[in-house]
Amino acid sequence: MDEIDRAILRELQTDGRIAYADLGPRVGLSASAARQRLQRLLDSKAVQVVGVTDPMAMGGQAMALLGIGVDGDPRAVADELAGRAEVIYSVLTSGGFDLFVEVVAPGPRDLLDFVNDVVRPIEGVRQVQSFPYFGIHTHRFLWDVG
DSSP states (O other): OOHHHHHHHHHHHHOTTOOHHHHHHHHTSOHHHHHHHHHHHHHTTSOOOOOOOOTTTTTOOEEEEEEEEESSOHHHHHHHHHTOTTEEEEEEOSSSSSEEEEEEESSHHHHHHIIIIIITTSTTEEEEEEEEEOSSSOOOOOOOOO
16 A cells, blocks of 8 residues: 555545545545545455444434443353444454443443343453543544554
8 A cells, every 4th residue: 555545544534535526636646546546445355445434413412432341252242242332343352351342322321231131141251441532522443544
């Protein structure tokens, strides 16, 4: 991946629907060359273009990252939580927590109820620490592409 590829990715992070006619000149290429570059990145699986929803804009008013400590296999806990509508994603870790789970709920009370009534009773869960997000529409997904 060279500097032009990274420039293309930075532009896509700003506007994932940018027209090639606009993208090309912003990265120093023609529209067709920009299209070819992006297609090469897509074909190589180095880049994936996806739609990302903003849970807060879709009605959620409380979000949190849950750090979960598990006695036993954390995959079983992750599998059980994966089917819940409140769960945006989960990831196994090898750090201080066995599992991180991001959740969204209609309000703070719903978030508290989810943690206490759904997460804590799952077999093997020994610890849940909640890291709530404050502020509306502050959720952005950006990765440094150089």
